[in-house]
Amino acid sequence: MLTTDKNRMDEKIKAFSKFGALEGGGITRLSLSEPALQARAEFKRRAEDLGMTVESDDIGNIYATYAGAEDLPRIVMGSHLDSVRSGGNYDGIYGVLSSLEVAETVIRDGIKLRHPITVMVWTNEEGARFEPAMMSSGIVMKKWTKESMLKVKETGGTVTFGEALEASGWIGDESNRLNDKDYCAYFEPHIEQGPVLENEKLDIGVVQGVVGMINYDIILEGVSSHAGTTPQQYRKDALRAAAKVILDLWDKLGSLDKDLVFTTGEITCRPNVHTVVPNYVKFSLDSRHKDPDVIKRVVDIVKSLPSEVYGCKLSYEEHWGRSTINFNEQLLGFVENAAKGLGYSFKRMYSGAGHDAQYVSELLPSAMIFIPTKDGLSHTVVEYSSPEETQRGANVLLNALVEADKSL
Amino acid sequence: MLTTDKNRMDEKIKAFSKFGALEGGGITRLSLSEPALQARAEFKRRAEDLGMTVESDDIGNIYATYAGAEDLPRIVMGSHLDSVRSGGNYDGIYGVLSSLEVAETVIRDGIKLRHPITVMVWTNEEGARFEPAMMSSGIVMKKWTKESMLKVKETGGTVTFGEALEASGWIGDESNRLNDKDYCAYFEPHIEQGPVLENEKLDIGVVQGVVGMINYDIILEGVSSHAGTTPQQYRKDALRAAAKVILDLWDKLGSLDKDLVFTTGEITCRPNVHTVVPNYVKFSLDSRHKDPDVIKRVVDIVKSLPSEVYGCKLSYEEHWGRSTINFNEQLLGFVENAAKGLGYSFKRMYSGAGHDAQYVSELLPSAMIFIPTKDGLSHTVVEYSSPEETQRGANVLLNALVEADKSL
Numbered sequence: 179m180l181t182t183d184k185n186r187m188d189e190k191i192k193a194f195s196k197f198g199a200l201e202g203g204g205i206t207r208l209s210l211s212e213p214a215l216q217a218r219a220e221f222k223r224r225a226e227d228l229g230m231t232v233e234s235d236d237i238g239n240i241y242a243t244y245a246g247a248e249d250l251p252r253i254v255m256g257s258h259l260d261s262v263r264s265g266g267n268y269d270g271i272y273g274v275l276s277s278l279e280v281a282e283t284v285i286r287d288g289i290k291l292r293h294p295i296t297v298m299v300w301t302n303e304e305g306a307r308f309e310p311a312m313m314s315s316g317i318v319m320k321k322w323t324k325e326s327m328l329k330v331k332e333t334g335g336t337v338t339f340g341e342a343l344e345a346s347g348w349i350g351d352e353s354n355r356l357n358d359k360d361y362c363a364y365f366e367p368h369i370e371q372g373p374v375l376e377n378e379k380l381d382i383g384v385v386q387g388v389v390g391m392i393n394y395d396i397i398l399e400g401v402s403s404h405a406g407t408t409p410q411q412y413r414k415d416a417l418r419a420a421a422k423v424i425l426d427l428w429d430k431l432g433s434l435d436k437d438l439v440f441t442t443g444e445i446t447c448r449p450n451v452h453t454v455v456p457n458y459v460k461f462s463l464d465s466r467h468k469d470p471d472v473i474k475r476v477v478d479i480v481k482s483l484p485s486e487v488y489g490c491k492l493s494y495e496e497h498w499g500r501s502t503i504n505f506n507e508q509l510l511g512f513v514e515n516a517a518k519g520l521g522y523s524f525k526r527m528y529s530g531a532g533h534d535a536q537y538v539s540e541l542l543p544s545a546m547i548f549i550p551t552k553d554g555l556s557h558t559v560v561e562y563s564s565p566e567e568t569q570r571g572a573n574v575l576l577n578a579l580v581e582a583d584k585s586l
Numbered sequence: 587m588l589t590t591d592k593n594r595m596d597e598k599i600k601a602f603s604k605f606g607a608l609e610g611g612g613i614t615r616l617s618l619s620e621p622a623l624q625a626r627a628e629f630k631r632r633a634e635d636l637g638m639t640v641e642s643d644d645i646g647n648i649y650a651t652y653a654g655a656e657d658l659p660r661i662v663m664g665s666h667l668d669s670v671r672s673g674g675n676y677d678g679i680y681g682v683l684s685s686l687e688v689a690e691t692v693i694r695d696g697i698k699l700r701h702p703i704t705v706m707v708w709t710n711e712e713g714a715r716f717e718p719a720m721m722s723s724g725i726v727m728k729k730w731t732k733e734s735m736l737k738v739k740e741t742g743g744t745v746t747f748g749e750a751l752e753a754s755g756w757i758g759d760e761s762n763r764l765n766d767k768d769y770c771a772y773f774e775p776h777i778e779q780g781p782v783l784e785n786e787k788l789d790i791g792v793v794q795g796v797v798g799m800i801n802y803d804i805i806l807e808g809v810s811s812h813a814g815t816t817p818q819q820y821r822k823d824a825l826r827a828a829a830k831v832i833l834d835l836w837d838k839l840g841s842l843d844k845d846l847v848f849t850t851g852e853i854t855c856r857p858n859v860h861t862v863v864p865n866y867v868k869f870s871l872d873s874r875h876k877d878p879d880v881i882k883r884v885v886d887i888v889k890s891l892p893s894e895v896y897g898c899k900l901s902y903e904e905h906w907g908r909s910t911i912n913f914n915e916q917l918l919g920f921v922e923n924a925a926k927g928l929g930y931s932f933k934r935m936y937s938g939a940g941h942d943a944q945y946v947s948e949l950l951p952s953a954m955i956f957i958p959t960k961d962g963l964s965h966t967v968v969e970y971s972s973p974e975e976t977q978r979g980a981n982v983l984l985n986a987l988v989e990a991d992k993s994l
Binding site for chain 2: 370371372373374377389391393401402403404405406407408409410412415417418420421422424425428432436437438439440441442443444445447449450451452453454455456461462464466529530531532554555556557558
C-alpha cells in the first residue's frame with residue numbers, strides 16, 4: 179500500500195496553526211478574515227510549488243488541480259480552512275492539508291493517475307462569521323441563492339459576506355464551481371469531533387452518511403411571583419417545569435435507540451432574578467439519528483408532551499431539520515479497502531455534525547474519512563489528533579484515491 | 587371603632603399613581619428619580635396642608651409630624667414611595683398613603699392624641715436604582731455606612747446615590763434621623779405581595795415578623811461537546827444535572843415544612859448554544875422560613891447534595907442570609923385588637939419579603955399590617971388591592987395607633 183509522509187503531514191498542520199494562532203493554543207480564523215487570507219495564500223503558494231494550477235470560483239472556493247494522464251473528469255478532495263472563534267488546529271484544515279499531502283505524495287513519488295486530482299478549499303463552512311454554516315457548498319448546490327448570501331452581515335459587525343469576498347481578492351469565475359461534468363468524485367477527510375473512535379480504539383471512521391436531525395424550542399409558561407411571599411403550593415414555576423421536561427426527555431429519548439443523540443443546549447429563563455419565581459423558560463432540543471423512523475419517534479414524543487407541567491403551559495416550536503444523507507457505496511468501498519489494506523482498525527459510522535460533503539453528495543459520488551479526536555473535543559482550542567492519526571487518514575485517502583482513479 | 591375615609595384613601599392612591607405612570611398601568615418610580623421627586627413634593631404639600639411639620643434627615647428620609655397633647659415621643663408610621671422598574675401602585679406607597687390618611691383622619695376628625703404622630707417616607711427601599719434594598723433604614727440602623735452608600739452607582743448608569751441625593755434637595759439634618767429618644771413605636775402597613783390572604787379570604791395580616799433566609803448558588807460543571815457527535819453515554823451535561831438537582835431540591839425541601847418557601851429563580855448556562863452540550867450551569871436557591879431550625883435543615887440538605895451528578899461536579903456557594911425578625915408583641919396586640927374590633931377577619935403571619943420595618947425593629951417596637959394583594963402579584967404593573975382593602979388596612983392602623991397612644 180502507498181503511504182504519505184508523516185513528518186510532512188505534521189509540518190503542514192503546524193505551519194497552518196500559525197494563521198490566527200491564539201496565545202496558549204488554538205486559533206480564531208473566521209472566514210475571509212486576515213488570518214484566513216494568510217492561510218489561503220500559503221495554500222496557494224504550496225500548491226503552485228507542487229506544480230498545481232490554482233483557480234477559484236465566484237464565491238472564493240479554491241481548486242488546486244494537478245493534471246492526470248487521460249482526459250477524464252477530476253477527482254476532488256478537501257474541506258475548509260475557516261474556524262469558529264477560539265477553535266482548534268484540525269476541524270476543517272485537516273481535510274485540506276491531508277488532501278494536499280496526498281497530492282504532494284502523488285506528485286513527488288510520481289504516482290501515475292489517469293484522472294486529474296483537485297484539492298479544494300470551501301469558503302465559510304463554519305458560519306461563525308457569516309451565517310449559515312456550509313454557506314458556499316449550499317450556494318453551489320442551490321440550497322440558497324448567492325444574492326441573498328452576499329448580503330449577509332457578519333455576526334456582531336457590519337461587513338457583508340459580499341464585501342468580505344470582494345476585499346479578499348479570491349473572486350474567480352462562476353464556471354469554475356464544482357460541477358458534475360468536470361468532476362467525478364469527492365472525498366472529505368475530517369476529524370471525528372466525537373469520542374467514538376477514541377473510545378473504541380479505532381484508527382479510521384468510514385463515514386457512510388450524515389445523520390438527519392430535527393430541532394425544537396420547548397416553552398414553559400408559568401406565573402412570576404415573589405420568592406418570599408408565595409407558598410410553594412401556589413407556584414407556577416416555569417424553571418421547575420422545564421427541569422421536569424428535560425429529565426423526562428432524557429428518559430423517553432434515551433430509551434429510543436442507542437445511536438440517537440439529543441441535546442438541550444440552550445436555555446432562557448425570565449425574569450431570571452433570584453428573588454422571583456420564573457414565569458417563562460424556553461430550551462432547545464436538537465435530536466439526530468440516521469434512521470428517519472427514529473426521528474419520527476422523536477417527533478411523536480415531543481408531540482405527546484403534556485400541555486401542562488406543574489401548572490405551567492407547555493408549547494413547542496419546530497425549527498429546521500434535515501434528512502439523513504447517505505454517501506456513495508462505491509467510494510465507501512474504496513475507503514474501506516484502503517483502511518483494510520493498510521492494516522488499520524476501522525468502522526462504518528455516521529457523522530452527527532454537518533459537513534460540506536452532505537451537500538456535495540447531491541452532485542457527485544462522495545465519501546468522508548474520520549480520524550480520532552482526543553477526548554472527542556472540537557470547536558475548542560484543545561482540539562487534537564496525533565501525527566500518527568493525521569497520517570493514517572492521509573494514507574487511507576491516498577489509497578482510496580488510487581483505487582477510485584483505477585475504477586472510475 | 588374609628589374609621590378612615592374610603593374615598594379619600596382611594597383618591598390618594600389614584601393621585602400618586604400619576605407619578606411615574608406607565609402607558610397601560612403601573613409605574614416606574616425609581617428612588618430619587620424625577621417622578622419620585624414629584625411624589626415627594628406632593629406628599630409634602632398634602633402633609634403641610636394638614637398642618638404637619640415636614641422635615642428630612644441627612645439621607646432624605648421624610649418625617650411629617652403632627653403635635654400631640656403631651657410632651658411624649660412620637661409614634662411613627664410609614665413606608666416608601668419608590669418602586670421597581672415596571673412596578674405597581676401599591677408596594678410601598680400604600681404604607682405611606684394609608685399612614686397619611688390616618689393622620690388626616692386624626693386631624694380632620696379632631697381625635698385627641700397624647701403622642702405626636704409622624705408619617706414617614708424611607709428613601710430607596712427597593713434598591714432598584716441603587717443597591718442594596720432598604721438602603722436608608724440600613725444606614726440608620728448601621729447595617730452599612732452612609733459613606734459607602736453615597737458612592738453606590740445607579741444600576742446601568744453613572745449617577746451615584748450621593749449625587750442623586752444632593753440633586754434632590756431633600757438633604758436635611760442627621761439629628762432628624764429616626765431614633766429611640768424622639769420616637770416610641772413604628773407601624774408599617776403594606777400589601778402582602780403574596781396570595782395567602784386572598785386565598786384564605788382574610789382581610790388583614792397581622793405581621794409578626796420577617797422570615798429568615800439563606801441564599802445559595804449551586805454550580806454543575808460538566809464537559810462541552812458536540813450535539814451531533816457525542817453519544818449520550820459519554821456526555822457530562824451540566825443542564826441535565828442541574829435539572830436533576832432542581833427537582834431533587836423540590837422533593838427534599840418541599841417535604842421539610844409547609845411554611846418553607848424556596849426558589850430557583852436565576853439560571854446561567856454555558857456556552858448556551860443549541861448544538862453544544864452545556865459544560866457549566868449555575869442556579870440560585872433562595873430559602874425562607876421563620877424557624878431557624880428549618881433553615882438549618884435547608885443548610886443540611888444543601889450540604890448533603892452529592893458531589894457528582896450525571897458525571898458533573900457539583901459545588902455551591904453560600905451567599906447572604908438573614909435571621910428571622912420578630913416584631914413587638916404589644917404592638918401586634920394593638921393591631922389584632924383593632925382588626926377584631928372592626929370585625930375584620932385576620933391572621934398572624936410572617937412576611938417572606940424584606941421591609942424597612944425589619945431594621946427599625948432593632949431600634950423601636952415595631953409591627954406591620956398586611957392587606958390582600960390580587961392574585962398575590964407585586965413588582966408588576968398589575969399589582970392591585972381594592973379600595974375596600976386599602977381602607978381596611980388604614981382603619982386597622984388608625985385604631986392600633988389610638989390604642990398605642992393610650993398605652994405607651
